[in-house]
Amino acid sequence: MENHNSRYARHYSLRDFGAEAQQKLADAKVLVIGAGGLGCPVLQYLTAAGVGTIGLVDDDVVSLSNLQRQVLYTTNDVGRAKAAVAALKLQQLNPDITINSFKMLVNSTNALELIADYDVIIDCTDNFAARYLINDACVLLNKPLIFGAVYQYEGQVAVFNVSDAQGNKANYRHLFATPPDPLEVADCNEAGVLGVLPGIIGLMQATEVIKLITGVGEVMINKLMTFSILNYDSFIIDIRADESANTHIPKDATTFKATDYNWLCGTSINGVIELDANNFLQKINLPDTIVIDVREVSELPKADFQNLNIPLSALSEKIPEIEANNIILFCQSGKRSLRAGMLLLEKFGNTKNISHLQRGIIALQEKYNE
Amino acid sequence: MKIKIIAFGQIAEITGKELVIEALDTASLQQALRDKFPALAEKKYAIAVNKILVTDNQILTDNDTVALMPPYSGG
Incomplete structure (x- = not known):
């Protein structure tokens, strides 16, 4: 038994917790998808708490603008893969687990195999395509899903896919059966987020994981909490699972794997060509080509190749000035450049070649760091 | 029926955090909200009546509280 490990002394002495609950943590396998604002606190506290096996998935590299809230990383880590940096630091924090x-993106081809190996899945992602993908995979594999999401000063926390005493088992589709229109959705880049918010919401997710594994306290099964850090108001609703929402979920693994969640969530658009970092760098110097940075003027890092900076907010009025037949768009993460592509597509149809850099400057930084 | 509305996130940016609307059921309430705030037409949000999620149309009674909760994706 590990109950001589003084690392967990405060758990052993805790009323209703003790060595028994600690052993349940040691036996548990959890998967944290996304090692960003939510993922950092989840990973740090579950590692410290002694969860026996922790899987972490992230395809991103650390950028300077992450450090305001992703406190697992330091300035020296900028440009390095989050998956590698996080694993190293977490193992230093607790070598016993x-x-x-x-280091990969979760998609419909790899999600089921990845998730199947774990007992509890924690959604710490930052986009709807990933959130619907993870939700559906957890429903198919019957895995508990700890959901967390943030917007500016508010966060949402829920525990999905766990039956209550009445057999009621809600998932994200019961709240929002289908994804919102991508043009209606702001991400952290555009909407901003107070750095402490994902810290608080991530810790609530970590707390739900510990409660679910150990049986201590009441888990937020079939509930959605909305929490405001402006006044600490929390608003908890009950979700009654009704079967109709599940009709949107692929019926089996084969259908799931054939589902394009990026398309479902409008994160890819017919008519706007997607370029990876290599393709992008090959195409930007071709003749009759204009490269447009649709980020705001002050955003960093600046690109080290010739480009024109037209922020997305000002793009519509500048469209008539674009003469080149090949238009290549980029931004920080690939979201705004895709929206810009949709705007240009409306204007030019297929009279011009419109393409954008998938995953934005982040993808280029990764390539430079290889 | 006087219905108290509590809005969150991007919905609150359109409607304000709290308001009162006259409506008989959740469908007519949504219509009244769209009439008052056309920008809501494009928005997706979940509805809870007295803190219970509703998906079908539900009859409302005086002083019910209806929450409008948009999906958040940030992480």
Whole structure:
């Protein structure tokens, strides 16, 4: 037994917790998808708490604008893969547990195999395509899903796919059966987020994980909490699972794997060509080509190739000035450049070649760091 | 029926955090909100009546509280 490990002394002495609950944590396998604002606190506290096996998945690299809220990383880590940096630091924090680190994007081809190996899945992602994908995969595999999401000064926390005493088992589709229109959705880049918010919401997710594994306290099964950090108001609603929402979920693994969640969530658009970092760098110097940075003027890092900076907010009025037949768009993460592509597509149809850099400057930084 | 509305996130940016609307059921309430705030037509949000999620149309009674909760994706 590990109950001589003084690392967990405060758990052993805790009423209703003790060595028994600690052993349940040691036996548990959890998967944290996304090692960003939510993922950092979740990973740090579950590692410290002694969860026996922690899988972490992230395809991103650390950028300077992450550090305001992603406190697992330091300035020296900028440009490095989050999966590698996080695994190293977490293992230093607690060498007694197993950390499985995956530097990759979760998609419909790999999600089921990845998730199948774990007992509890924690959604710490930052986009709807990933959130619907993870939700549906957890429903198919019957895995508990700890959901967390933030917007500016508010966050949402829920525990999905766990039955209550009446057999009621809600998932994200019961709240929002289908994804919102991508043009209606702001991300952290555009909407901003107070740095402490994902810290608080992530810790609430970590708390739900510990409660679910150990049986201590009441888990937020079939509930959605909305929490405001402006006045600490929390608003908890009950979700009654009704079967109709589940009709949107792929019926089996084969259908799931054939589902394009990026398309479902409008994160890819027919008519706007997607370029990876290599393709992008090859195409930007071709003749009759204009490269447009649609980020705001002050955003960093600046690109080290010739481009024109037209922020997305000002793009519509500048469209008539674009003469080149090949238009290549980029931004920080690939979201705004896709929206810009949609605007240009409306104007030019297929009279011009419109393409954008998938995953934005982040993808280029990764390539430079290889 | 006087219905108290509590809005969150991007919905609150359109409607304000709290308001009172006259409506008989959740469908007519949504219509009244769209009439008052056309920008809501494009928005997706979940509805809870007295803190219970509703998906079908539900009859409302005086002083019910209806919450409008948009999906958040940030992380």
